[in-house]
Amino acid sequence: MSLELIEVSKSYRLSGQSLFRAKREMAVMNVSCSLEEGRTLGIVGSSGSGKSTLGKLIVGLVKPDAGDIRYKGESLLRPQARQRLFSELQMVFQDSRSAVNSRMTIKDIVAEPIQHRERLTSSQLTKRVGDLLTAVELRPEEMNGYPHQISGGQLQRVCIARALAAKPRLIVWDEAISSLDAMTQWQMIQLLQRLQKEYAMSYVFITHNLQAVRHLADELIVMSRGAVVEHLQDAKHLDQLRHPESQRLVQAMLTSYRST
Numbered sequence: 198m199s200l201e202l203i204e205v206s207k208s209y210r211l212s213g214q215s216l217f218r219a220k221r222e223m224a225v226m227n228v229s230c231s232l233e234e235g236r237t238l239g240i241v242g243s244s245g246s247g248k249s250t251l252g253k254l255i256v257g258l259v260k261p262d263a264g265d266i267r268y269k270g271e272s273l274l275r276p277q278a279r280q281r282l283f284s285e286l287q288m289v290f291q292d293s294r295s296a297v298n299s300r301m302t303i304k305d306i307v308a309e310p311i312q313h314r315e316r317l318t319s320s321q322l323t324k325r326v327g328d329l330l331t332a333v334e335l336r337p338e339e340m341n342g343y344p345h346q347i348s349g350g351q352l353q354r355v356c357i358a359r360a361l362a363a364k365p366r367l368i369v370w371d372e373a374i375s376s377l378d379a380m381t382q383w384q385m386i387q388l389l390q391r392l393q394k395e396y397a398m399s400y401v402f403i404t405h406n407l408q409a410v411r412h413l414a415d416e417l418i419v420m421s422r423g424a425v426v427e428h429l430q431d432a433k434h435l436d437q438l439r440h441p442e443s444q445r446l447v448q449a450m451l452t453s454y455r456s457t
C-alpha cells in the first residue's frame with residue numbers, strides 16, 4: 198500500500214478564541230482511507246467538508262491531532278521518515294497566481310525544488326527546466342517570462358512543472374483545474390492522465406467536479422462535515438452513490454448540466 202490514513206483527525210482553533218481553553222472545530226474526523234501506487238483517489242464533498250485539510254494532512258502541511266499517516270509502510274509522523282519522504286508528496290492548489298512569487302521568472306519558479314535537491318550547472322538547470330516545461334506542454338522559451346505575462350491555464354502548468362521538478366511519487370490536486378474554463382479543464386485532465394502514466398505517480402484528486410473525478414479517479418470518497426460518508430470502489434459508477442450527501446452532489450452536477 199502506497200498511502201494509508203488510519204483514523205486521522207484534525208481540528209482548528211475557532212477564530213476569536215483565546216489560546217487557552219479555546220473551542221476547536223473538527224475539520225477532519227476519524228478518516229481512514231488508502232491508495233495503491235499508480236492509482237487515483239478522488240475526494241468530493243461540499244464546501245467546508247474537510248477535503249483540503251485532508252490533502253494538507255497527506256503532504257504534511259498540517260499535522261493530525263490523532264491517527265497515523267503511513268506512506269510506503271512508514272509513519273510520516275516520525276520526523277526521520279518525514280524528512281526523507283515528504284519531497285515525494287506534492288500538492289498543487291487552485292489559485293496558481295497566489296501560489297507563485299510574481300517577481301520570480303518562470304525558470305526560477307520551476308527550478309526552486311531542483312536547487313534544493315541537486316547541484317546542477319547553469320546549462321544543466323536550463324535544460325531540466327526546459328524539459329519540465331515541455332512535459333506540461335509549454336514552450337521552453339516561456340522560462341524567461343514572468344507569471345503576469347502568461348494566462349491562468351499556462352501558469353497552472355508552470356505550477357505542475359514545479360511539482361514535477363521535486364520528482365514526486367504522489368500529487369494531491371486541490372481543485373487544481375477548477376478555476377479554468379471548460380475547454381482548458383478538459384485539456385488539463387488529459388495532461389494529468391498522461392503525466393501520471395509517464396511519471397508513474399499516484400494522485401489524490403480533490404474537487405467539486407464529479408464529471409472530472411469520473412474521468413480521473415479510480416476510487417472515490419465522499420466527505421461531509423469532516424467525515425468520509427461514502428467510499429466508491431469504482432469512481433466511474435457514480436450511479437452507485439447512495440448517501441444523501443453524495444446524491445446532493447450528483448443532483449448539483451445534473452442541474453449545472455441542464456443550465457449550460
Ligand SMILES: Nc1ncnc2c1ncn2[C@@H]1O[C@H](COP(=O)(O)OP(=O)(O)OP(=O)(O)O)[C@@H](O)[C@H]1O
Nearest residue numbers: 209210223224242243244245246247248249250251
Ligand atoms: N487554517 C484554518 N483555520 C481554522 N479553520 C480552518 C482552517 N482551514 C480550514 N478550516 C475549517 O475547517 C473546515 C474544513 O475546511 P476545508 O478547507 O478542509 O474544507 P473543504 O472541503 O476543502 O472546503 P472548500 O471546498 O470550500 O475548499 C471548515 O469549516 C473550515 O472553515
